[in-house]
Amino acid sequence: MTLTISDVRFSYGKREVLGGVSFEVPAGRFCALLGPNGSGKSTLVKVLAQVHRASGGSIAFDGTDASSLDRRSHARTVAYVPQSGEAPFDLTVREAVLLGRTPHFGLAPRAIDWNHVEEAIDLLNLGDLVDRNVSELSGGQAQRALIARAVAQDTPVIVLDEPTSALDLRYQIETLRLVRRLTREKGVTALIAIHDLNHAARYCDQIVLLHGGRIVADGTPEEALQADALSDVYGLPITVEQRDGSVEVRPAVDDAIEYRI
Amino acid sequence: MTSSSTKHQAASAAPAPGVDDDLVADARRRGGAKAALLIGGTAVSVLALATAVIIGTSGANLGHVAQTVWLSIVGGSISGEMITYYPIIQELRLPRVLLAFLAGAGLSVSGVIMQGLLRNPLVSPFTLGVSPAAAFGAALAITIAGTTTLPPIATIASALVVSLAVSAIVLSVATIKRMAVATLLLLGIAVTQLFEAMTAGLQFLASENTLQAIVRWTFGSVNDANWDDVRVVGIIVALAVPITLWFAKDLNAIAFAGDDAARSLGVKVTQLRVGLIVVAVILAAVIVSFCGVIGFVGLVGPHIARLVIGADHRSLVPFSVLTGGLLLLVADTAGRTVLAPAVVPVGIVVAFIGAPIFINLILTRKTSLR
Amino acid sequence: MHARPRIPALAALTAAALVLTGCGTVTAEEPAGDADGAFTVVDDQDREVEIAGPVERAVVLNSYANEFVRAIGAGDTVVGVDRTSLTRLPYLPVDDSAVIAEGLDQLNYEAIAELDPDVVVLPRNAVWQEAAQQLEGFDIPVVVATAWDYAAFENTVDLLGQVFGAEEGAQELLDFHTEIDDLLTERTEGLEPVSVYLETVDPYLSVLPGSGFHALIEAAGGENVFADAAGGDAQEEITVDPAEIVTRNPAVILHEFEPSAAPVDRFQALADEIVARPGFAGVQAVQDGQIYVTNGWATSAIAKSIGALYLATWLHPEAFADVDADAYLERWVTEFQDTEFEGADAYVQGPFGQ
Known part of the structure; x- marks a missing residue:
């Protein structure tokens, strides 16, 4: 099932969190939603799961407008995995x-x-x-x-809100492999909000990079993960290399700790 | 890594498409154990009701009870010792034990709803301030009446009106805040404090007799039970239980998965919360108005049921009817036996009976109460 | 730097002031010539209380105590009362400004001191220890006299007679009581007791041995159906199981409601309510039409002896055929309470039945 997101907006009170987001995830694809804290990843996932209602724009599943579905039909279309339960x-x-x-x-x-x-x-x-x-x-x-x-x-669509954040490395990898397998074997369309750029690059078909509630990049890992854009979004110099057939992202500083502080 | 991945693939290959007979049988067996608990519990409750009727009625036996129930349904003439027993059993004992059972059942179901919807095991039917509001309503009626004779229904009506009005205000304020759990709990605390202070104010100004009447009202009691009380409370409970059961799976989603996940599971969280809290509040308000403040059962009845049959609301709701009902029935029977012929109000006895049972369950159960 | 040391200094000064307050001894000079009228009484709690002189101003708590003070002829000394007394006895010679407490606790000691009474009288279930302590500083003696306790009737009347210097009036009251008592003893001797269910202010609130109401029933030649029960409150009153009333099948039911000197017409309503109670249709008193409803101001008067007399005339009509209980009530109201008598019907009604 193809997931089409068109000009979706969302605000908490006066604070705009999503400022017109548009992209498409083709059926059976595994799409990663990347971006720093506060970029609107989680909010977008919750809007897709109808936990939050968008204040503008539309979401469509194979061309069917989500707002035309009642809550129950929607729940048969999109499943939601929260951060923790x-x-x-x-x-x-x-x-x-x-x-x-x-x-x-x-x-x-x-x-x-x-x-x-x-x-x-x-x-x-x-x-x-x-x-x-x-x-x-x-x-x-x-x-x-x-x-x-x-x-x-x-459901034909599954959205996950940073499900790997609290897991150790092994479970992070297992979770990503599992979701990927769902997309491959069951044709599920998956969208995952995630922090780890390299994991996203390694397991996902498509990457959407969010910054301040707007899309900065959208495409395959190779297309979407560009050093300039990433450096700009995360606010530190970043290098991107090809390695073992996958993209690898690294902070280009000797003492990265300084930036974390 | 490799071994784990092979395990996954092997596992995913196992389930055959379509319905697996073994799985269904498994599910049946699990459901069967719960059904057995429910049927057994119902049988115990009926027996306990009949036994409670003959306790304290010297010379009466279960046969007299059965005969009385039969006569009151189909009619007929009575003779011999039934002339003594029939009015006592039919007009006094039966309404009393039924009112105790129904009140306990209603408060327990109300507690299940509140704990599930507010996702908090420490809340009770009175968390939103129902009982202090009802107590104030009753105290107001008693004080205004002063030395004139007030029909009992006036006190009941006043308690009911005040508690429902207060609940309506709490719920509408909370709706503005999207029924957030913390908002509801805080509003409940504020209302409780306010109405306890208002009742205390009335008590301070009241004459000795009025004061005693207010204090006696606040001790929950089923001593003046009659068939009208039983009918009203019975109808409310009979309506509330199926409604709650109808939404049991939605209640499960909210209680176990939380508001966000429940919304994603197709549950209309805000509407359901308002609707079911209204049910819980009406249950509690009606029962408190008729019987006075009976605490404890609404908090602990659900927990006892949960420890025995599990937290799934589809079986928890009916089972909490039984635990709450039995708890109050046993408490009232003890309350009128221990000092017979005098009566200790059930609202006082219930914690004496319920607390040891509850503590015992907590200690003996493998799993901890969360 | 300049402001800082001031705060601890100020705090120390305040603390010192607080500690020292109450340490200094302040004595008022005794007004001359007052001491010769002083006398000592032994009160309900066996306390020796010294009263400086004849009591001209008194604060009296509890409505029965106020009735007695009035009955012995000292009613005009009362300058302060509790709210309940004034509500029950509107004929007391005081108004709202004399109310110094809503009930028997939370006394307003400043208001009492302002009234400058020679004595404060309160029952043993009031906060008399606290009152004695608080009023000591004002030199106001506190006397414990428990007028609602029927068993202490003679001692209480004696005590009040001494306190108010009204020994003669006290004797008249005691004589009136003895007159009724003797009449009851003489007429009920050898009669078969009749079973009685007596309840007070609330449905199913009955009375146990040790209560004045139980004594009332016995004095009237009756038998309390709950004579075997135990576990009552301070007043030996307790809520009973309605089924037990039906089982014990009393021949007479007496319901006494809250005392009020101003007539309150609740008789028919209360009787109807009793008749309509579940299971009561089979009770002998209901079938025989032997339900009586009374106002506690009448039937609890003089340690409930007026009530005992009324009940006796209902239980044993032949033995008391020539006794007019109404006349005794009228004497109590007009002679001892010195107020208008509205007729016995305004306070005592029955029999009621189905």
Whole structure:
């Protein structure tokens, strides 16, 4: 399903967060949304998930305007993976994944719903943990449960809001490989807000670079990741090299720590 | 890396397309255990209701209770010892035990709704200030009446009107702020403080008798239960439970996934929160107006149910009807037995009965309460 | 640099002032010639209280105490009361400005001191320890006299007689009480007690042994259906299980509502409410039409002996055929309370039935 974003605007009160964003993610592509803190990545993801309502512009799925869908139909089209999922009450991993079926069943889950749940659990390798409480899981396991929920939601589009930020390297890579696999095997269109430029370059088909709520670059990793633009956006000199068939981005300073302070 | 990736691929190849029979059977088994708990709990509740009727009625047995229920439905003539038992069981004991059970059930369901919607295990049906508002309404009616005779319905109506009006104000203010959880909790605290102060003010100005009447009202009690009370509370509970069950999966989404994720799962969070809080508040307001302030059960009834049957609202809601109902029923039966023929108000007894059960459950359950 | 040291210095000065306040001994010079009228009484709490001279101005808390003070002829000395007393007894010779407390706690000591009374009288359930301490500085003696306690009736009247120098009036009141008491003892002797359910201000709020109401029932030749119960509050009153009332099946039901000297017509409404209670249709008192409703101002008067007399005439109509309880009430109102009598019907009504 092709995701078309046209001139989307969003403001918190008077503060403009997205100032007319337009791009397209073709069906089955894995698109990374990059940009420094406050660039509007998360906001755009939430607007796509209908957590927030855009104050202007439009979003279309294969040409169908998102605003013409009711909330439930929308939830059958787009799944959302939040940064983290703290629940105040205990529930098992299986029940947590079943939440993804909320837009699909009426009063009680049917056999097909359970089937999707089990499939998602297998896909995310959560089989041994199904009867554990979510609170007992490690950070990586909990993040996988959240992705399993989105998988069980069985949507053609999936959006992820910095799902890798709290994970160690191994789980970061696993998460990205998994989403990539969803795009390859199930034809899901995926959009991920992410901080790590190199991971994005390595696993994603398309990169959209946001700065101050506007698009700075949009294209393949090679096209989108240009040293000039990145240096400008992140405010420090950056070099971009080709390495092992992928783009690698590095800060071009000897003492990068100085800039972090 | 390599090994983990092969594992993934192997796993993803496993599920066959279409419906897997084993999985469905699994799901049935899990559902079956919960259904067994619900059916068993219902049976225990019915038995407990019947037993509570004969406790304190010397010489009566379960047969008399069954006969009374039968007679009150189909009619007929009574003779022998039933002439003594029928009016006591039919007019006094049955309404009393049913009102206690229904009030407990209603407060417990109200607590489940509030805790789930506000995503906070520490809130209760009274978090938004329902009970201090109702208490003020009752105290106002008692004070204005002074030495004139007031029909009981006047106090009930005054408590109900004030508590519903206050809740309406709280909810409309919170709606302006998009029903944010923190806004609701803070408004609740403000309203609670305000109305406790207003009731205290009335008490300060009240004469000794009025003061005692206000204090007695605030001790929750089902001592003057009659069939009209049972009907009103029964209808409210009978309406609220199916409504809550209907939205149980949406309640699950809000409680476990949070507002943002729930919205992305197709739940109309703001509307649902307003709608279900209205249900919870009406439940609590009606029950408090009829029975006085009965604390504890609305906070702990849901937790006991959650510890036994799990947090999924589709089974939690019906099971909390049973835990709350039984808790209050046992408390009231103890309250009228321990000092018989005198009666200790159920609002005082309930914590004595409920706290040990609750603490025991917390200690014996493997999982911790979160 | 200049401002800083001032703050600690100021704080130290304030602290010193606070500590030293109350340390200095200030004695007022005794007005000459006052000491010879001084006398000592032993009050309800066995305290010896010295009163400087004849009491001409008194603050009296609790409506029953005010009734007694008036009954012994000292009513015109009262300059301060609690709100409840004034509400119940509008014929007291004071107005709103004399109200020095809403109830029996939170007394306004400044207002009391301003009234400059010779004595303050309050019952044992009021905050008398606090009052004694607070009023010590003003040299106002505090006497504990508990007029609502029927068992302490004679001692209380004696004590009030001494305090107000009205021994004669006290004796007249005691004689009136004895007259009623003797009449009841004489007429009820050997009679079969009749079962009575008595409730006060709220539905199902009944009375236990130890309460004045229980004594009222016994004095009237009745038997309290809840004589075996226990666990009541300070006044031995307690809410009972409605089913127990039905099971115990009293022959007579008496409901006494809040005392009010100004007539309040609640009789029919209260009786109707009792008849309509669930399960009460089968109770003997309801079937026989033996429900009585009274105003506590009448039936709780003189340690409830007026109430006992009324109840006796209802329980044992033959034995009391020639006794007119209304006449005793009228004497109490006109002679001892010195106020208008609105007729017995304004305070006592019955029997009611279905």
